[in-house]
Amino acid sequence: MDQPTETLTNAQGRDENHAAELSVILPTFNEAANVPLVLDLLRKTLVGVRWEAIIVDDNSPDGTTDVGRAIAATDAQVRVIRRIGRRGLSGACIEGMLASSAPYVAVMDADLQHDETLLPKMLAELRTGDYDLAVASRKVEGGAVGEGLSKVRAWGSNIANGLAQKLLNVSLTDPMSGFFMVRREKAEELAPKLSAQGFKILLDLVSSAGGTLRIKELPFTFKERLHGESKLDTLVTLDYFGLLMAKYFGNVVSVRFLMFGLVGASGLFVHLLALKLFLDMAGLEFNLAQTGASFVAMTSNFFLNNQLTYRDRRLTGLKVLIGLLTFYAVCSVGVLANVGVANLIYSDPTYWWFAGAAGAIMGAVWNYAASSALTWRKS
Template sequence: MSSAVPSSVPVEPNAPDLSLVICTLNEGAAIRAVIEEICDTLEGISHEIIVVDDDSKDNTADEVRAVAATRPNVRLHVRVGERGLSSAAMKGWDIAHGRFLGVMDGDGQHDPAAIRELAQLILKGDKDLVCVSRYIGKTETGLSGIRDLGSKAFTWVTGLVLKVPLSDPMSGCFMMTRDYYLSARPKLTGLGFKILLDIASSSKTKPRFGEIKASLRQRQGGESKLDLRVVIDLVAVLIEKATGGLLPARFVMFVGVGLSGVVVYSAVLILAHMFFRDGSYLPLYRFQFRTDDVVSYSVAIWLSMTWNFFLNNILTFRDKRLQGWGLLRGLLGFYVACSVGALISLALALFMKEELKVHWLPAGILAAVLSSVWNFWGAMLLSWRTPKAK
């Protein structure tokens, strides 16, 4: 779940009707044209454009500043050390001034004519949520064959599990009232790229919604952000919403990474028992344990911990991904956070094997699983802790 809800920016009497957020990451080739086109298309509608950029390494920020110099309704907010479209959209809405809030991509795939139609629909005041849908009638989606099939499959699963009353809950272009956003804000995960799914399944309010059909245009710049990590994010969010928040999305991903770590742990353990055999015993407290068992379990724990850290940095905490010296500090913090769990795992594995006569492999696996909850909270605290807002 996302962090605490910030104080909402008050809507002033002279505030724009619509705040449209554009989330960017290395969209320098397209963003200027996208902003100019959408501003021209929304002429006559009081609006502001908020570009939330995830510290792009190209000229995205410079292009936005150049447009803002001649268009006072354009704002830029650069996030450092954060990633992800969903959390970027939330940041934009949190600082927005408009009575109505919207989002679109920065690569030019969303049709400005459809966005104007959305704006006119939401401004009538009889809808809480309006969305662009690729699946009304026989409209071409604008996606390639495999992406189109995958999107339709996830749309079907989403409707089956969450009963979201939208034909295209994967849509990345929609608008809503500020009140509807605030009703969903406390339960938003902020993970991944499918923010509409997150919002529609987080609010207790059943929205009055409308849809318009439109396909995606050719991308004007940048590249697709859709990859395996996005799919994993989506599955984790679906699990959180389907369980009513009992299993938070981030914890689901952490456990998934942990399961892959169990595979690494088991493989190392098997290899160690195949190639490292020592008949000597090591006295620990009141017990005598085989030296090769102590070494095998210890190495397996260390290597699986290292594997889990790097995979979590890529998947579970991709929005807070550590780099440079921060990566090293995070790794050391992860070791510290998981050290207690590792000691618990080692002690349980040895005790089950020697005292309870459990086979060495299931003893090690069960011990590793039992320490996963401790490891999750320790990692959140010491490795990927979200800094407090100033």
């Protein structure tokens, strides 16, 4: 007589015969101290739920990947994806969602600022079949920013929310939220439309869906980070506006190109300022002043692009100097076009600004193509 099949369990005594119903995606960068804590909280919160955690780490120098793998070695509910040569919250979230086979996937920060006790409530809403997406909102009744954001960041978040709602017709009260749960089939369907760059995966997801997602918002309070530093810096503002513009124009151009364009716009200001200084204070003749201003703007653009546009391919150490020299070299043709066009236009000193701007714009297209292919080429 056949013996009954013995149920397999892992070190925590959980049933391993059934696939996970819920995958919790934890995008990480330098979260070694927080990963064990957030996993403990998930174990306490998701009792009775077949779940797994997928840690997607951007090759953190603090050993986040090693910490996650050490836990995964004794807990089959934890998986780790280590990304080499790729960085960015949105890209990590997309890879994590596509690595899941569970019917539901949740995205939450690993820094303990998101309230994990909301996960069962989100899951319950999606299980009803009435909703495709459950979002943790700080803006609905009962939600609050709490101590997790400074006054300046809270103010900026409100402005960003308003722009998203007006420009993209997004009905979410908190489109800047990074804490949500979605049916995996919907995430799979929308994945080809999503940008791997940037930080606002929820906004991208909802705007890409074009109003087809059935959404439930649940209140939550944003908590204060315990360990590590926030990944949000001032340059993320440009990144966010790039995403807004890309979505507003129907993804006709990539977010990266728009980022390059925004940096180029700042470079235009730097160029004109330097040109004015060279003409008035240094007393240089126009051709020499225009050339000098071009290199000042190129230097500014290089460092901004390295920090923002190509943050997933960011150059560090000696590669920064090599990259800068390469940037100068590949853009030399753009400089020649820049100076040539500007010189053709410049006849009346009153219109120095128009001549300078025309020359700078002429070189922009070449600069983007050459720098993408050579300076920040994919390794």
